[in-house]
Amino acid sequence: MGKKAKGMRFAFRICPQCGSKELGKIAKHTYFCWGCFAEIVVKSQGNWPSFETYNILEDGTLEMAAES
Numbered sequence: 323m324g325k326k327a328k329g330m331r332f333a334f335r336i337c338p339q340c341g342s343k344e345l346g347k348i349a350k351h352t353y354f355c356w357g358c359f360a361e362i363v364v365k366s367q368g369n370w371p372s373f374e375t376y377n378i379l380e381d382g383t384l385e386m387a388a389e390s
């Protein structure tokens with residue numbers, strides 16, 4: 323338990339959608355999950371970043387799956 327020490331940088335290591343740890347960074351704030359093939363866009367807001375998850379459809383378009 324316990325809170326993370328302040329100053330610790332946020333890093334995406336686990337997919338918020340499927341929990342896979344196989345994330346690849348494809349852009350500065352964009353990650354790709356090899357577990358569920360989702361694209362995760364991190365949006366910094368104050369101290370705690372939020373994210374948006376997109377599913378990549380078969381035709382290549384992105385569909386928003388979750389937002390927090």
Ligand SMILES: [Zn+2]
Pocket residue numbers: 337338339340341342355356357358359360
């Ligand atoms: Zn995933």
